[in-house]
Amino acid sequence: MSTNKNASIGLKTINDFNDDLLLYTRKEMIPKAPLRGSFAVQERADHNCVDEVTASRRDYYKISFISKGSGIFTMGEKRYEIDGPTLIFINPFELKTWHATSEEQEGYFCLFTDLLFEAQTNHQENLLTHPLLQMGAQAVYNLTDEQCSYIQSIFRQLLREYNENAAFKHEAILIYLKLLLLEGKRLSTQFTSPQRQFTAAQALAHRFTDRLEKQFPIEYTHSQLGLKTAKEFAQVLNTHPNHLNACVKQATGRTVSEHIRQRMLLEARLLLIHTDWQISEIAWCLGFEDPGNFTHFFKNHSGVSPHVYRAQ
Numbered sequence: 001m002s003t004n005k006n007a008s009i010g011l012k013t014i015n016d017f018n019d020d021l022l023l024y025t026r027k028e029m030i031p032k033a034p035l036r037g038s039f040a041v042q043e044r045a046d047h048n049c050v051d052e053v054t055a056s057r058r059d060y061y062k063i064s065f066i067s068k069g070s071g072i073f074t075m076g077e078k079r080y081e082i083d084g085p086t087l088i089f090i091n092p093f094e095l096k097t098w099h100a101t102s103e104e105q106e107g108y109f110c111l112f113t114d115l116l117f118e119a120q121t122n123h124q125e126n127l128l129t130h131p132l133l134q135m136g137a138q139a140v141y142n143l144t145d146e147q148c149s150y151i152q153s154i155f156r157q158l159l160r161e162y163n164e165n166a167a168f169k170h171e172a173i174l175i176y177l178k179l180l181l182l183e184g185k186r187l188s189t190q191f192t193s194p195q196r197q198f199t200a201a202q203a204l205a206h207r208f209t210d211r212l213e214k215q216f217p218i219e220y221t222h223s224q225l226g227l228k229t230a231k232e233f234a235q236v237l238n239t240h241p242n243h244l245n246a247c248v249k250q251a252t253g254r255t256v257s258e259h260i261r262q263r264m265l266l267e268a269r270l271l272l273i274h275t276d277w278q279i280s281e282i283a284w285c286l287g288f289e290d291p292g293n294f295t296h297f298f299k300n301h302s303g304v305s306p307h308v309y310r311a312q
Helices: 121-129 145-163 169-188 200-213 230-236 241-252 256-274 279-285 291-302 306-311
Strands: 039-043 052-058 061-068 070-075 078-083 086-090 096-100 106-112 140-142
Touching (some): 039 145, 078 086, 106 145, 106 169, 140 169, 200 230, 200 241, 200 256, 230 241, 230 256, 241 256, 256 279, 279 291, 279 306
Antiparallel strands (some): 039 106, 052 096, 086 140
């Protein structure tokens, strides 16, 4: 199997957020971040929007507020048709694409990393575990006129603090950003039930799914999954495979093997869609030493071969 160690999915940092990875053409500017390039906020109207952004990953979080305009946004395998006031929460882990369907594009966006919160441990923990900034989370929320007005006022205050050098600038930015995250939680209650305290089984299941997700995304053709079986996960979680499987099944309705299989299948689909890696390279990254076994696995669970899926 040929392996190109230089092949990778596009990854950009907060310092080049105004390049073609985002929805804007390049523009000379000096970010006024409160802490080592950890935060930036801009008006969409201040930049010339490009029609399309290809799939890429980032090393920062982003909250986009679209007050006017339409387009098609994808994150992972989810596709959203944006039309009218919308709030979008974007994590660094999943692939994103954008295709504008209207010339008019107004609103704001802010970018931030966990460095912004490093002096405040509790805030950093909340950021890293915020439900809207996780893999597979509901990312897009349509806004009412009242919600739109409120979100717009928060972004205006963020932009003012960002562009000025007033006292307690860092603290003010944290407050307004926290308000955005809080409003996102309120919006998410329309789609999810209130959270309850974890039972012991749920806690173990959460540790398992968290460990599973930390293996993804696969960025390079020389990276291979380290944990692929229930026995391997049980070993790193210091429990028995049967106990782990029982807890995960009780908490989620699916077995450990089903979770692993579905997550590997999702990553396979994303790599087939968003990279030009050879099938054999994708197979090896997912732990299949024989590409034929990967093809059988993929076809058995997707109904088509990897080659056909990529072509479609």
